[in-house]
Amino acid sequence: MKNVVIINGHPxxxxxxxxxxxxxxxxxxxxxANVVEIFIGDLTFNPNLQYGYSKRMELEPDLQDAWKTIKQADHLVWIHPVWWGGMPSLMKGFIDRLFLPGMAFSPKENSIWWNKLLTGKTARIITTMDQPGWYYRLVYGRPSINQLKRCTLEFCGITPVEVTTIGIIKTSDNAKREKWLKKAYDLGLALS
Known part of the structure; x- marks a missing residue:
């Protein structure tokens, strides 16, 4: 049975x-499947990686719990809006504070390469936006998706990472939103 963690990045x-x-x-x-939800907006933590990687900050209890949940997951589902081409700052801070050397990856000594410490997991990104997904891809190059998919999840060994874009949110009516909700339901159902 799969352990699924849904991480909601909308505050x-x-x-x-x-x-x-x-x-x-x-x-x-x-x-x-088993499912747990992490709503980042409910967590209490400092989203600023204050010292970069030069000095480790102690993880707050909410981050400790979130990391245990992520480590136990087989499949991670990241749901977030696209704001200014990227993810919400609180979600970025959540990643900065948790996906650390020694936890999510470890640098190889005297090398530009690294060990991927989250192998064996898969992921899906569901992102909402106020533009069509094709426009976000062709005009902007999907910066939030590239950052989360390639530069974070795959960097740490999570693969495959599937992507679902949903938009245009601001001009959508109830019928369109119901269709998107059904799509999200069907994606969850497909994990069987």
């Missing part, structure tokens, strides 16, 4: 991202 609990997370979670439960 507002009443967002459409929360509805997508709920729909995905419902599909996962229907598939018979």
């Amino acid at each position: 507002f609990r009443e967002s459409f991202n929360a509805s997508l997370a709920y729909a995905y979670k419902s599909g996962v439960k229907e598939a018979g």
Whole structure:
């Protein structure tokens, strides 16, 4: 049985991202997998990696719990909006504070290469935006997706990482949103 962790990077609990997370979670439960949700906006932690990598900051209890949950996961689902081409700052801070050397990867001595410490896990990114996904890809090169997929998850050994883009949110009606919620549910259900 798969252990699935849904990580909601939208700081507002009443967002459409929360509805997508709920729909995905419902599909996962229907598939018979275990599922836990991390709502980053509910966590108490300093999102600033204050000393960079030169000095380790102690992880707050919420981050310790989140890391244990992530380590136990077989499949990670990241749900977040695209703001200014990137992810919300709180989500970026969550990654900065947790995906650390010795935890998510470890540099190889006297080498430019590294050990990937999160191998064996898979992931899906579900991202919402106020532009069509094709436009975000062709005009901007998908910076938030590249950052999360290639520069974080795959860098740490998580593969494959599938991507689902959802938009245009600001001009969508209820029928369109229901279609997207059904899509999120079906993605969760497909984990069986």
